[in-house]
Amino acid sequence: xxxxxxxxxxxxxxxxxxxxxxxxxxxxxxxxxxxxxxxxxxxxxxxxxxxxxxxxxxxxxxxxxxxxxxxxxxxxxxxxxxxxxxxxxxxxxxxxxxxxxxxxxxxxxxxxxxxxxxxxxxxxxxxxxxxxxxxxxxxxxxxxxxxxxxxxxxxxx
Amino acid sequence: xxxxxxxxxxxxxxxxxxxxxxxxxxxxxxxxxxxxxxxxxxxxxxxxxxxxxxxxxxxxxxxxxxxxxxxxxxxxxxxxxxxxxxxxxxxxxxxxxxxxxxxxxxxxxxxxxxxxxxxxxxxxxxxxxxxxxxxxxxxxxxxxxxxxxxxxxxxxxxxxxxxxxxxxxxxxxxxxxxxxxxxxxxxxxxxxxxxxxxxxxxxxxxxxxxxxxxxxxxxxxxxxxxxxxxxxxxxxxxxxxxxxxxxxxxxxxxxxxxxxxxxxxxxx
Numbered sequence: 001x002x003x004x005x006x007x008x009x010x011x012x013x014x015x016x017x018x019x020x021x022x023x024x025x026x027x028x029x030x031x032x033x034x035x036x037x038x039x040x041x042x043x044x045x046x047x048x049x050x051x052x053x054x055x056x057x058x059x060x061x062x063x064x065x066x067x068x069x070x071x072x073x074x075x076x077x078x079x080x081x082x083x084x085x086x087x088x089x090x091x092x093x094x095x096x097x098x099x100x101x102x103x104x105x106x107x108x109x110x111x112x113x114x115x116x117x118x119x120x121x122x123x124x125x126x127x128x129x130x131x132x133x134x135x136x137x138x139x140x141x142x143x144x145x146x147x148x149x150x151x152x153x154x155x156x157x
Numbered sequence: 158x159x160x161x162x163x164x165x166x167x168x169x170x171x172x173x174x175x176x177x178x179x180x181x182x183x184x185x186x187x188x189x190x191x192x193x194x195x196x197x198x199x200x201x202x203x204x205x206x207x208x209x210x211x212x213x214x215x216x217x218x219x220x221x222x223x224x225x226x227x228x229x230x231x232x233x234x235x236x237x238x239x240x241x242x243x244x245x246x247x248x249x250x251x252x253x254x255x256x257x258x259x260x261x262x263x264x265x266x267x268x269x270x271x272x273x274x275x276x277x278x279x280x281x282x283x284x285x286x287x288x289x290x291x292x293x294x295x296x297x298x299x300x301x302x303x304x305x306x307x308x309x310x311x312x313x314x315x316x317x318x319x320x321x322x323x324x325x326x327x328x329x330x331x332x333x334x335x336x337x338x339x340x341x342x343x344x345x346x347x348x349x350x351x352x353x354x355x356x357x358x359x360x361x362x363x364x365x366x367x368x369x370x371x372x373x374x375x376x377x378x379x380x381x382x383x384x385x386x387x388x389x390x391x392x393x394x395x396x397x398x399x400x401x402x403x404x405x406x407x408x409x410x411x412x413x414x415x416x417x418x419x420x421x422x423x424x425x
């Protein structure tokens with residue numbers, strides 16, 4: 001039996017039908033057509049499916065889709081504004097913080113959750129914020145540097 | 158296989174649905190049940206949820222503190238009256254997991270997970286169960302002994318607020334800041350007239366469920382928290398740690414004494 005779920009996706013109202021027990025990640029990728037959150041481990045261990053729900057960082061692969069009814073979901077696809085990149089995206093590009101790119105959307109959403117609350121994080125704050133996100137090729141240093149740079153750019157802006 | 162999801166407004170309705178059918182699992186934060194669904198676990202076909210407000214409430218009442226079983230690790234970390242539990246909640250997963258994982262779910266987390274439960278065991282927590290013996294307060298230790306057979310819904314967890322500095326917690330993991338436990342230790346050591354009175358020490362990842370280190374408690378009881386008192390504690394007695402990808406049983410048994418000593422002496 002399909003269940004209807006309505007929620008805000010990157011600021012727009014969306015409605016999708018999901019199978020019983022379907023994850024938010026499935027609803028986003030197969031229902032909404034937003035493939036920016038990835039399927040990695042399916043266990044809540046790797047962080048590539050990271051999204052924000054009502055501004056708080058969550059793992060969409062282990063979130064039951066119907067629990068986001070009426071709530072606001074943000075994904076990496078919503079970071080850009082028209083042709084302009086978000087400061088986090090720019091910082092990731094300028095600091096070579098994406099190699100294969102698979103962890104990148106999750107990393108950026110974890111970074112956004114941090115910077116929305118703490119615009120001037122320390123290095124330790126950044127390490128903690130991305131501690132639930134695994135990267136197997138870029139290495140964490142460029143990513144940490146990118147998040148710190150994004151914070152710096154935001155403060156100057 | 159599609160799962161049937163049943164959502165109830167009250168815990169009692171959810172508990173009834175949970176008990177009516179053996180192929181039903183209760184979903185709180187999703188970190189265990191959604192993971193099982195993703196892995197293709199066919200041992201259950203129905204998921205029960207509750208939207209009861211009390212399920213997610215922190216209720217400090219003087220010396221007694223009650224946490225709804227649906228309270229998340231992030232809620233614990235954000236509560237000013239639970240500062241002694243902040244390092245414990247902080248030791249669970251990364252930021253996203255802490256926004257999702259609940260106090261109640263942690264009670265069911267298989268070894269080597271369940272670090273929050275280790276702390277609750279040292280705090281001598283009791284559980285309010287919904288269904289079965291309705292309203293009955295179950296000691297956490299009793300619950301853990303029959304956890305696999307449990308069909309009741311855990312509504313909340315209650316414990317006494319520890320006196321300042323009496324509660325200690327240590328998690329040993331290879332990866333920081335987020336790593337799975339090699340082992341974890343929680344201790345509640347109230348001092349009365351310079352002597353430990355009512356020692357409670359609990360281990361995580363030292364058996365199939367969090368366990369009390371009763372030989373350590375006996376060794377510490379009535380002694381001063383000094384070198385001779387600490388030396389008397391046979392840390393590994395009664396443990397049956399697992400061998401897994403993180404550590405062998407031998408390593409855990411060898412290491413628990415080292416980390417117990419560090420916890421008791423306040424060594425980082």
